[in-house]
Amino acid sequence: MDIKVDHISKAYGEQQVLQDLSCVFPEGKTTCIRGRSGCGKTTLIRLLLRLDVPDKGKIEGVGDRKLSAVFQEDRLCENLSAASNIRLVCTETITDRELEEAYKAVALTEIWQKPVRELSGGMRRRVSILRALLAESDCVIMDEPLRGLDEKTRAKTIDYILKKTEGKTLIFVTHEEKEAVWLKADRTVDILTKH
Numbered sequence: 001m002d003i004k005v006d007h008i009s010k011a012y013g014e015q016q017v018l019q020d021l022s023c024v025f026p027e028g029k030t031t032c033i034r035g036r037s038g039c040g041k042t043t044l045i046r047l048l049l050r051l052d053v054p055d056k057g058k059i060e061g062v063g064d065r066k067l068s069a070v071f072q073e074d075r076l077c078e079n080l081s082a083a084s085n086i087r088l089v090c091t092e093t094i095t096d097r098e099l100e101e102a103y104k105a106v107a108l109t110e111i112w113q114k115p116v117r118e119l120s121g122g123m124r125r126r127v128s129i130l131r132a133l134l135a136e137s138d139c140v141i142m143d144e145p146l147r148g149l150d151e152k153t154r155a156k157t158i159d160y161i162l163k164k165t166e167g168k169t170l171i172f173v174t175h176e177e178k179e180a181v182w183l184k185a186d187r188t189v190d191i192l193t194k195h
């Protein structure tokens with residue numbers, strides 16, 4: 001089922017962030033959300049994830065789906081290992097071998113037993129990406145997931161994102177034109193502002 005955003009508006013106090021926005025995220029396709037800093041990309045993501053509600057308009061197609069997400073913050077359990085963080089959200093058992101393959105695919109090595117608080121920022125990013133990709137879901141929503149990663153690691157991680165989201169709906173917020181190209185996005189949603 002496509003996700004349909006129908007004439008939504010959202011304000012925080014006096015500040016109108018989204019105004020009469022309509023767009024479609026087609027089923028099984030990749031859509032990039034772009035726009036200048038502060039234009040409301042994360043606000044839209046929060047509405048899609050139903051963490052907040054629009055003031056006006058409606059969003060269809062998110063109600064009874066399995067969504068997984070990467071937020072701008074890692075939102076990991078600090079004292080647990082990467083494997084434990086990932087296994088916490090997986091309904092099916094993930095073997096050590098499958099986890100090793102996933103780590104390798106995003107160039108994560110030698111992190112096995114460490115609590116994630118001891119990992120670098122870029123490593124933690126990739127753990128949160130793996131968590132969203134390995135969780136059971138039919139729609140993956142990512143808010144600037146590759147921020148802080150070097151170009152080679154970004155390219156490798158995008159390859160794995162594409163592999164793991166094949167046939168799923170992928171919604172990906174990025175500032176980087178290059179990332180949209182690497183993702184071979186089927187469409188883009190540009191959030192425009194008056195400023």
Ligand SMILES: Nc1ncnc2c1ncn2[C@@H]1O[C@H](COP(=O)(O)OP(=O)(O)OP(=O)(O)O)[C@@H](O)[C@H]1O
Nearest residue numbers: 012013015017035036037038039040041042043044
């Ligand atoms: N909970 C909140 N309360 C008040 N204002 C908020 C809240 N969340 C976001 N805003 C404001 O809404 C505007 C849009 O924020 P949002 O995080 O959606 O932008 P963004 O496009 O994701 O920005 P960036 O690219 O910098 O991450 C900003 O001006 C922000 O200060």
